[in-house]
Amino acid sequence: MTDVIRVSPDNPDPAAIARAAECLRAGGLVAFPTETVYGLGVHALDRAALRRLFAAKQRPATDPLIVHVAAFESLGPLVASVPDAARALASRFWPGPLTLVLPRSAAVPDEVTAGLPSVAIRVPSHPVARALIAAAGIPVAAPSANLFSRPSPTQASHVLEDLNGRIDLIVDGGPTTIGVESTVLDLSRGTPTVLRPGAVTIEMLREILPRVELSGSPPTGDARMPSPGMLEKHYSPRAPLTLFEGRANAVLQALITAARAARAEGKVVGIIAADDDHGALTTLGERDPRVLLRTIGAEAAVETIASRLYASLRELDAAGADVILVRGFPAEHGLGVAVQDRLRRAAAGRIVIV
Numbered sequence: 001m002t003d004v005i006r007v008s009p010d011n012p013d014p015a016a017i018a019r020a021a022e023c024l025r026a027g028g029l030v031a032f033p034t035e036t037v038y039g040l041g042v043h044a045l046d047r048a049a050l051r052r053l054f055a056a057k058q059r060p061a062t063d064p065l066i067v068h069v070a071a072f073e074s075l076g077p078l079v080a081s082v083p084d085a086a087r088a089l090a091s092r093f094w095p096g097p098l099t100l101v102l103p104r105s106a107a108v109p110d111e112v113t114a115g116l117p118s119v120a121i122r123v124p125s126h127p128v129a130r131a132l133i134a135a136a137g138i139p140v141a142a143p144s145a146n147l148f149s150r151p152s153p154t155q156a157s158h159v160l161e162d163l164n165g166r167i168d169l170i171v172d173g174g175p176t177t178i179g180v181e182s183t184v185l186d187l188s189r190g191t192p193t194v195l196r197p198g199a200v201t202i203e204m205l206r207e208i209l210p211r212v213e214l215s216g217s218p219p220t221g222d223a224r225m226p227s228p229g230m231l232e233k234h235y236s237p238r239a240p241l242t243l244f245e246g247r248a249n250a251v252l253q254a255l256i257t258a259a260r261a262a263r264a265e266g267k268v269v270g271i272i273a274a275d276d277d278h279g280a281l282t283t284l285g286e287r288d289p290r291v292l293l294r295t296i297g298a299e300a301a302v303e304t305i306a307s308r309l310y311a312s313l314r315e316l317d318a319a320g321a322d323v324i325l326v327r328g329f330p331a332e333h334g335l336g337v338a339v340q341d342r343l344r345r346a347a348a349g350r351i352v353i354v
Contacts, residue, residue, distance in 0.1 A: 001164065001165060002163065002164050002165060002166070002167050002169065002170055003168065003169050004160065004169075004170045004172055005019065005170070005171050005172065006172045007128060007171060007172065007173050008173070009126070009128060010127055012171075012173065017132055017135050017171075020032065020135075020171050021136040021137075023168055023169050024041055024042065024043055024136045024138065024140060025043065027042075027048060027052070028049070029041070029052060029167035030042075030168060030170075031153075031156070031159045031169070031171065032129055032142075032170075033126055033156075033172075033173040033176050034097075034125075034126045034129045035096070035097055035124060035125050035129075035177050035178050036176060036179070036180060036198070036199070037145075037153055037154055037179070037180070037181055037310070038145040038146075038152070038153040038154065038155075038158065038159050039124075039143065039145055040053060040142055040143055040146075040159075041068070041140040042141050042142070043136075043138050043140070043141075044065075044067045044078075044141035045107065045138070045139065047109050047111055050065075050112065053065075053143070054111070056163060056166040057143065057147060058147055059143065060148070063114060063228055063231075064116060064225065064226070064227065064228060065111075065112050065113075065120070065141040065143050066120045066121070066122055066142060066143065067112060067119060067120065067121045067122075067141050068122060068124055068129065068133055068139070068141070069121060069133065069140075070133045071123060072087075072090045072091075072094055074123075075121060077107050077139075078105055078107065078119055079103060079105055079121070080102075080103040080104060081103055083102070083187055085187055085208075086100050086187055088208050089205070089208055093204075094123040095123045095124060095125035095130065096122075096123070096125045096199075097122075097124075097125070097178055097182040097183060097198050097199045098183050098185065098198075099121065099122040099183065099184045099185065099227075100120070100185055101118050101119070101121075101185065101186040101188050101195070101226065102119060102121060102187055102188055103118055103119075104118055104119035105119075112141050114224040114225065115224060116224055118186070118189075120228070127173075128171060132171065143228060146158065146162045146163070147162040147163070149233060149234055149235070150235070150236065151235050151309075151310040151313045151346070152181060154175055154179050154307070154311050155174075155175050156170050156171075156172035158310070158314055161314070175307075176307075177307060178198075178199045178306060178307065179306045179307035179310060180199070180306045180309070180339065180342055181196065181198055181228070182199070183196065183197060183198030183201070183205075183338075184198070184229070185205065191211055191212075191213050192209050192211065193212070193213045193215045195227035195230060196228065196230065196338075196341070199306075199335055199338065201333070201335060201337065202214055203334065229345070232345065232348060232349065234346070236345070236347075236348060237314065237316065237317045237321075237324055237346065238317045239270060239321045239323055241313070241323075241324040241325075241326060241343075241346050241348075241350065242258065242324070242326070242350040242352060243343050243350065243351045244352045244354065245328035245340075245351060245354075246328070246354040247354070250354040251327050252273075252277055252280050252327065253354075254354045255271065255273075255327055256281065256283060258352075259284055259291065260284070263284075263290050267290070267323055268289075268292065268321050268322045268323075269290060269292065269321065269322070269324075269325060270292045270321030270323065270325070271284075271291065271292065271324070271326075271327075272294050272295075272312050272313070272326040272327070273293070273296075274295060274296070274327065275295045275298045275299075276298060276299045277327060278295050292316055292319050294312040296309060299329065299330065302329065302334060303335060305329055305339055306335055306338065309342065326347075329343075
């Protein structure tokens with residue numbers, strides 16, 4: 001069984017943090033909250049511990065890890081060089097949900113980087129994460145604390161659901177706030193490129209670096225990935241998910257038609273939509289046990305939608321949904337780009353555009 005320590009998210013108990021830090025230093029696997037999602041931490045320079053992490057998550061070795069450090073000054077031993085752009089971005093966005101991909105040093109194991117010449121690093125802002133990394137006094141490699149390709153955990157209970165018995169310790173600091181993973185920006189070659197969108201949006205980055213580009217193309221074959229979260233299928237619930245994109249009215253009509261067809265086949269239908277859609281979706285029957293409706297925020301409240309997305313996917317799985325239908329949310333700019341990215345990968349190609 002995996003031990004769970006509950007702490008205040010704002011003022012974590014030093015004794016609890018010290019216990020978790022010692023576990024990390026000893027090569028243990030410790031899940032802890034960041035401002036984005038829960039991470040599964042391990043000593044980033046301990047190859048045996050890193051191999052345990054990949055086995056616990058069932059994660060392929062071609063998927064690199066993000067190294068979490070206490071401060072910008074901690075970059076030194078991990079990177080070959082620090083470009084001026086990294087200094088400017090760190091000054092603005094660290095601590096926070098921005099990961100920078102930089103040329104690696106020889107000290108970083110291949111297990112962290114998937115053998116690539118670069119390493120992904122960030123300084124988290126969550127008080128629990130900051131206290132833990134500082135107390136451990138080591139760089140902490142920490143992918144999301146879930147089984148590979150599952151929706152990322154935003155609560156300690158999600159970690160326990162996936163990894164109970166597979167890891168040593170969970171530091172329960174309550175729900176995370178942002179709800180989707182950090183923005184990953186590649187500064188290691190050519191034009192600065194967003195490999196994974198997140199809460200630090202491309203518009204925000206362009207205030208510092210005007211020539212930032214967005215790349216969402218997954219690698220082909222068995223190619224090593226330059227960033228976590230770039231597979232075509234990722235963040236997926238157990239039930240097959242279909243994403244509906246387009247004009248709001250047309251999307252709702254297509255989703256309702258698909259829900260009725262699935263219900264006629266005897267399937268339990270999970271639906272994720274905006275608060276604004278509740279009235280239209282009541283035509284499916286508010287008390288029908290075969291329809292599981294989750295409205296996760298007003299259409300304009302993208303921060304609320306992002307924070308509730310993964311928990312809603314897990315809830316529908318737990319409630320027995322056979323299929324999950326999701327209405328697309330506005331994705332022209334800001335955090336909506338990250339929400340769309342996660343939903344498209346969760347759908348794994350099952351996308352209806354109307």
